[in-house]
Amino acid sequence: MASSPIRTAVAGFGLSGSVFxxxxxxxxxxxxxxxxxxxxxxxxxxxxxxxxxATVVQTPQDILDAAGHLDLIVLGTPPATHFPLAKAALExxxxxxxxxxxTVRSAEGEELIDLARTAGRVLTVYQNRRWxxxxxxxxxxxxxxxxxxxxxxxxxxxxxxxxxSKAWKAGATAEDGGGVLFDLGTHVLDLAVQFFGPARVxxxxxxxxxxxxxxxxxxxxxxxxxxxxxxxxxxxxxxxLHGPRxxxxxxxxxxxxxxxxxxxPFLLGGGLPTDAxxxxxxxxxxxxxxVNGKRTPVPTERGAYPEFYRLLAEKxxxxxxxxxxxxxxxxxxxxxxxxxxxxxxEMAV
Numbered sequence: 001m002a003s004s005p006i007r008t009a010v011a012g013f014g015l016s017g018s019v020f021x022x023x024x025x026x027x028x029x030x031x032x033x034x035x036x037x038x039x040x041x042x043x044x045x046x047x048x049x050x051x052x053x054a055t056v057v058q059t060p061q062d063i064l065d066a067a068g069h070l071d072l073i074v075l076g077t078p079p080a081t082h083f084p085l086a087k088a089a090l091e092x093x094x095x096x097x098x099x100x101x102x103t104v105r106s107a108e109g110e111e112l113i114d115l116a117r118t119a120g121r122v123l124t125v126y127q128n129r130r131w132x133x134x135x136x137x138x139x140x141x142x143x144x145x146x147x148x149x150x151x152x153x154x155x156x157x158x159x160x161x162x163x164x165s166k167a168w169k170a171g172a173t174a175e176d177g178g179g180v181l182f183d184l185g186t187h188v189l190d191l192a193v194q195f196f197g198p199a200r201v202x203x204x205x206x207x208x209x210x211x212x213x214x215x216x217x218x219x220x221x222x223x224x225x226x227x228x229x230x231x232x233x234x235x236x237x238x239x240x241l242h243g244p245r246x247x248x249x250x251x252x253x254x255x256x257x258x259x260x261x262x263x264x265p266f267l268l269g270g271g272l273p274t275d276a277x278x279x280x281x282x283x284x285x286x287x288x289x290x291v292n293g294k295r296t297p298v299p300t301e302r303g304a305y306p307e308f309y310r311l312l313a314e315k316x317x318x319x320x321x322x323x324x325x326x327x328x329x330x331x332x333x334x335x336x337x338x339x340x341x342x343x344x345x346e347m348a349v
Contacts, residue, residue: 005032011060013038016076030313067092079177083108095122102334109335124327129187132261136301148252156234157184179215199223204344257287279303
């Protein structure tokens with residue numbers, strides 16, 4: 001670990017900044033949470049109470065103005081701001097974490113990757129669902145060859161959310177990065193590519209069902225991977241009855257898992273990533289493996305969102321962009337996800 005902490009700013013203190021970033025940065029000794037931006041008075045008060053060592057400012061521009069006193073910025077702002085803010089941060093000499101979706105257009109993501117390479121800065125994307133306990137469980141099953149050759153991967157994220165909770169989401173179109181495909185879709189598409197490799201979109205249904213929805217809230221996609229696996233993606237914010245989170249069929253067995261990872265609700269309930277029971281799922285929610293007609297429960301791996309910031313600290317402390325260590329998430333992979341979204345929108349029925 002470097003002798004000096006990584007001076008870190010979090011831009012945005014909504015769900016992203018307050019739940020998915022600030023707790024992990026504050027808990028890791030390699031970082032110092034130095035600055036938080038939010039224009040909301042209630043969130044400002046919350047930030048000052050939770051992180052008294054951090055300077056709370058109004059806007060991301062206030063953070064950029066202080067770039068000379070910082071090392072890293074984390075962008076937890078609406079998607080349409082990701083490209084201009086990340087570009088400005090890289091040009092200001094900061095390493096950058098961008099929450100998903102990386103950018104709204106794949107070409108913007110490619111431009112940021114080129115800029116980071118030229119500037120010699122670390123650029124990564126917060127694809128935290130790679131460290132969901134159920135995703136880690138799937139990874140373990142695949143690595144062990146338990147299912148044999150996988151033929152079909154079904155992945156879904158469904159919720160009952162008849163009202164749009166965030167003001168920016170209510171006004172956002174797909175051109176602004178709004179909608180469930182950019183939101184939850186970037187998670188499941190990232191997992192599909194991580195598990196089974198490059199893919200193309202074979203079929204797409206993209207629908208807006210809620211009267212106030214300006215983008216999309218009901219999506220079904222079919223991907224065909226170069227490996228031969230077929231992926232079915234289901235995203236729905238109008239679901240009273242949720243389907244499986246994962247269903248995987250292989251030549252030697254099948255696996256099904258319902259429910260959602262417990263890390264987000266644990267943090268929302270006031271828990272900390274340093275708590276002993278952080279990331280541990282109730283055994284009643286474990287997945288099921290079926291082989292030759294016999295079903296057995298599969299314990300869910302412990303969720304591990306802290307891994308993202310541990311890996312990032314190693315990368316930065318080892319020399320940053322010059323280090324041979326990979327970033328926790330290669331932004332090139334996030335660009336491939338954006339290209340799949342673009343393919344899906346072009347062919348949607």
